[in-house]
Structure formats: C-alpha cells, structure tokens
Amino acid sequence: MAADITKLGVKATWKDLTEGMIIAGAGTSKEFNTGEWSTDKPVFIEEKCKQCLLCTPVCPDSCIPVKDGKRGEFDYDHCKGCGICVKSCPFGAITMEGV
Amino acid sequence: MAKRDRLSGNEAIAIALRQINPDVFPAFPITPSTEIPQYFASFVANGQVDTEFIPVESEHSSMSAAIGASAAGARSLTATSSCGLAYMWEELYIAASNRLPLALALVNRALSGPININCDHSDSMGARDAGWIQIYAENNQEAYDNMVQAYRIAEHESVRLPIMICQDGFITSHAVENMELLEDEEVKKFVGEYQPENYLLNPECPMAVGPYSITDYYMEAKRSQAEGMRHVEEVVLNVAEEFAGISGREYGLFEAYRMEDAEYAVVMIGSAAGTTKDAIDKLREQGEKVGLLKIRLYRPFPAEAIAQALKGVKAVAVMDRAEGYTNHGGPLGADVMAALYRARSQALAVNYIYGLGGRDVRVEDMEGIFATLKQIAADGDAGETYRYLGIRE
Ligand code: SF4
Numbered sequence: 348m349a350a351d352i353t354k355l356g357v358k359a360t361w362k363d364l365t366e367g368m369i370i371a372g373a374g375t376s377k378e379f380n381t382g383e384w385s386t387d388k389p390v391f392i393e394e395k396c397k398q399c400l401l402c403t404p405v406c407p408d409s410c411i412p413v414k415d416g417k418r419g420e421f422d423y424d425h426c427k428g429c430g431i432c433v434k435s436c437p438f439g440a441i442t443m444e445g446v
Numbered sequence: 447m448a449k450r451d452r453l454s455g456n457e458a459i460a461i462a463l464r465q466i467n468p469d470v471f472p473a474f475p476i477t478p479s480t481e482i483p484q485y486f487a488s489f490v491a492n493g494q495v496d497t498e499f500i501p502v503e504s505e506h507s508s509m510s511a512a513i514g515a516s517a518a519g520a521r522s523l524t525a526t527s528s529c530g531l532a533y534m535w536e537e538l539y540i541a542a543s544n545r546l547p548l549a550l551a552l553v554n555r556a557l558s559g560p561i562n563i564n565c566d567h568s569d570s571m572g573a574r575d576a577g578w579i580q581i582y583a584e585n586n587q588e589a590y591d592n593m594v595q596a597y598r599i600a601e602h603e604s605v606r607l608p609i610m611i612c613q614d615g616f617i618t619s620h621a622v623e624n625m626e627l628l629e630d631e632e633v634k635k636f637v638g639e640y641q642p643e644n645y646l647l648n649p650e651c652p653m654a655v656g657p658y659s660i661t662d663y664y665m666e667a668k669r670s671q672a673e674g675m676r677h678v679e680e681v682v683l684n685v686a687e688e689f690a691g692i693s694g695r696e697y698g699l700f701e702a703y704r705m706e707d708a709e710y711a712v713v714m715i716g717s718a719a720g721t722t723k724d725a726i727d728k729l730r731e732q733g734e735k736v737g738l739l740k741i742r743l744y745r746p747f748p749a750e751a752i753a754q755a756l757k758g759v760k761a762v763a764v765m766d767r768a769e770g771y772t773n774h775g776g777p778l779g780a781d782v783m784a785a786l787y788r789a790r791s792q793a794l795a796v797n798y799i800y801g802l803g804g805r806d807v808r809v810e811d812m813e814g815i816f817a818t819l820k821q822i823a824a825d826g827d828a829g830e831t832y833r834y835l836g837i838r839e
Pocket residue numbers: 388389405406407408409410411421425426427428429430431432433
C-alpha cells in the first residue's frame with residue numbers, strides 16, 4: 348500500500364511520519380514539497396523575458412515549467428532556491444536576493 | 447509433545463532457527479557464536495530448511511545483508527559476538543530506524559581489549575541504545591525459548607523493531623544442558639508466516655527505504671521510532687502468555703525469584719542468576735529474606751515494573767557484567783538506580799562490576815553480596831556504591 352505522505356512537511360508532527368520513514372509507492376516526489384526548506388526564491392519578471400528557454404534545462408529540480416514553447420511561473424513547491432536559473436538568464440528576467 | 451534433549455546453547459538456538467526456517471541468514475563466524483551458523487549451515491546442506499544462507503566477508507556485511515533482506519520482505523537474521531557486534535555498529539542503528547524486524551542471535555563475549563574470548567556483557571551493553579529490543583537468557587532452555595518468541599515480538603505491527611536474543615558466551619553457548627524442545631510443527635504454527643506490509647520486492651508498490659531526514663524531520667523520526675519501543679513490554683508479555691500455552695514455561699519482563707518478602711535483593715542479567723538462586727536457596731534455609739530479580743527484557747527497560755518488584759526491599763545490589771567507565775558503575779546499575787529514584791524508593795542500592803572476561807562467579811561470592819547488603823541495611827548507609835566483586839586488591 349502506498350504511504351500517505353500528504354501530511355509530510357516541515358510542520359508535520361511525529362505521528363504524521365511514515366513508520367521507519369519509508370516511502371511506499373512510486374512517483375511521490377511530485378506530492379512532496381522538496382522546496383519548502385529554502386529561504387530565498389527566484390522572481391520571474393515576465394516583461395523582460397524573451398522566451399529563449401535557456402533557464403529551463405539548468406534547473407536541477409525541474410521547477411520551470413514549459414507549455415506551448417513558453418515558460419511559466421516557477422514551481423515554488425519544489426524550487427530549492429539555488430539561484431542557478433538567475434545566472435543562466437541573459438536578459439535579467441530572473442532576480443533573486445543575494446544572487 | 448515436547449521432546450527432551452541435551453544440547454548446548456548454540457545448538458539450541460540453531461535448532462530453534464531450523465524450526466523457524468527463516469528466509470535469509472547471512473553469517474560471518476566469531477567465537478563463541480560460530481557454532482550457530484555452523485549447525486545451521488548443516489541444516490541448509492541437508493535440505494532441512496530452505497533458507498538462503500549467505501557466507502559473507504565480515505560482520506559489517508552480515509548485518510547489512512540481513513537488513514537488505516528484511517527490507518526486501520524476507521524474515522532474516524544473523525549471529526555474532528563481541529567485536530563482531532562492534533563491527534555491526536553502524537548497521538544496528540539503521541535496522542532499528544528503518545523499523546526492520548530482523549533478529550540477531552548474540553552470544554555475549556567481552557570486547558577487546560585486552561583481548562579475551564570469554565563471557566561478559568560489554569558487547570550488547572554497548573549496543574543498548576541502538577534501538578534494538580534486547581532479551582537475555584539464564585540457561586540454554588531460556589535461550590531456545592526466547593529465540594522461538596523473537597519474531598513474534600519484533601514483527602508485531604505495533605512494534606516492528608529488530609531484536610537481539612542474548613545468551614552468555616561459553617557458559618550457556620557451549621555448556622550442554624538437559625532441555626525440552628517443542629515439536630517442529632508447534633514452532634512453525636506459533637511463529638507463523640512473515641507478512642510485511644511494504645517490502646522492496648513488491649512490484650505492485652515500489653518503495654524507498656532509509657530516505658535522508660533533514661533537521662526538520664530527524665527528531666520527529668526518532669520520536670516515532672520510540673513509539674515502537676513503548677509497545678514492546680505489552681507485546682513481550684502477550685507473546686510469553688501464548689508461549690506458555692504451548693510449552694508450559696512461563697516468562698515475563700523479568701523473573702522474580704523468592705522475592706515475596708525479600709529484604710535484600712540482587713538484580714542481574716544472564717547465567718550468573720543460576721548461581722545466585724543457589725545462594726538464595728541456601729540463605730533462605732537459614733531464614734534470610736533474600737531474593738533475585740533476573741532481567742529478561744533489558745531494552746526497553748521495564749523500569750516501573752522493576753521498581754515495583756523492589757518495593758519492599760531494604761538493600762539491593764545491582765550486578766553489572768560490563769564496565770561503564772562512568773566512575774559510578776555499570777549500565778544496569780544506572781538503569782535500576784534511576785528506576786528506584788523515580789519511584790522514590792528508600793532502598794539502599796549498590797552496584798557491582800563482576801564476571802568480566804569470563805571471571806567465574808561462585809555461590810559463595812553471591813552469599814557474600816547478601817551479607818554485605820544486610821550490613822548496609824543495618825548501617826543505614828550504602829557506603830561506596832561502585833564496587834568490584836572479587837577483585838584482587
Ligand atoms: S532557484 Fe534553482 S531550483 Fe529554483 S527555479 Fe532556479 S534553478 Fe530551479
């Protein structure tokens with residue numbers, strides 16, 4: 348039986364954790380908000396974006412979704428705030444505190 | 447129908463394991479536990495079990511393989527002693543935190559150094575905080591009976607923790623005693639089939655074992671693990687009751703021997719309890735109110751029940767077959783004294799280090815302890831609470 352990880356998060360109580368911290372079931376990383384522990388997040392400035400899509404492939408956590416050839420808003424549930432996308436954008440369309 | 451036999455403690459454990467027929471047994475030999483996998487390997491070779499027996503290159507590997515097998519969904523175990531257990535250290539914690547109900551047949555032996563192959567409890571005492579259930583035996587019969595009960599405790603859905611079944615190196619592991627064995631079918635029925643809820647070899651539901659826990663989760667994970675331990679006492683008692691039904695032999699968290707009206711008590715673990723019982727029988731004939739608490743379940747530690755059993759006692763000697771190097775005594779001493787303190791006991795307690803590296807404990811030694819306890823009660827003063835039994839000064 349797949350583990351119920353809906354309650355997992357940094358505010359989870361010990362009773363919400365799975366026994367032995369095992370995660371049963373596949374593809375669970377989508378449901379688990381791996382980005383919630385980050386302190387800074389990138390900001391997308393849409394007006395400056397040329398849709399060159401250089402930022403999308405460099406994100407280690409696939410947090411820059413692309414639809415119909417255009418990037419959309421960041422997936423903040425999984426973005427860890429590493430700032431790599433900020434550095435990759437040639438047009439200053441991504442900003443982030445301290446980067 | 448029970449069968450009478452004469453067996454060494456190692457043979458008794460091996461026979462219990464043959465009757466249990468576990469799925470996977472990785473093993474690496476170390477004195478005095480070597481005979482357990484040795485006997486078991488002959489059962490494998492003779493086709494008496496269908497266990498996957500894996501000869502590995504170290505204890506680090508035997509415990510790792512047992513953990514891997516358990517996570518895969520198998521009923522697994524290994525056996526070891528002394529430095530072999532020390533070499534499993536890292537994995538012991540992993541087995542417990544992953545809530546894997548595997549077993550370890552431990553034959554207690556001194557840790558080096560100085561190098562020594564004889565009995566004391568320094569190996570398992572060092573592992574007492576690893577999150578394993580620890581159960582100890584006084585004699586071969588108890589070692590066998592504890593092994594038969596092991597998986598029922600470890601695999602219980604409210605527990606799911608690894609279990610260490612301990613017996614004294616050479617004293618019980620190699621000494622041959624008369625004992626009773628259960629029928630193979632009885633053991634098979636009692637232990638049952640292992641049916642894990644989740645396991646790695648389940649193609650219907652893949653699973654991640656041992657994921658990284660950042661600071662935000664680690665403490666909650668440890669608290670969750672402690673919950674399993676909180677259920678152990680109750681499960682141990684329930685399994686013991688059921689076991690008594692098929693064997694006629696009764697077990698508890700500890701054995702209270704002639705404790706009813708005892709004023710002077712000894713608390714100890716393992717084979718020296720038999721020696722102590724002899725001393726008690728002798729002293730009781732002389733009218734002395736003496737008794738023994740022999741710990742069976744040491745982890746988790748049944749502190750409340752122990753304090754309750756020691757309620758009417760004037761003076762108590764806690765016997766440690768391991769040093770703690772605290773300058774105050776050994777681990778059992780610390781646990782029992784803390785239990786007495788929490789129960790606001792008025793008993794005067796002393797802690798003895800005894801029997802290290804196979805040092806013999808005689809009936810006269812234990813008679814001497816009871817004489818000391820009587821003196822302590824008369825003086826109203828425990829004096830030095832950290833003592834060595836029979837040390838050459
Ligand atoms: S900050 Fe890092 S994780 Fe977040 S979107 Fe940018 S590249 Fe991805």
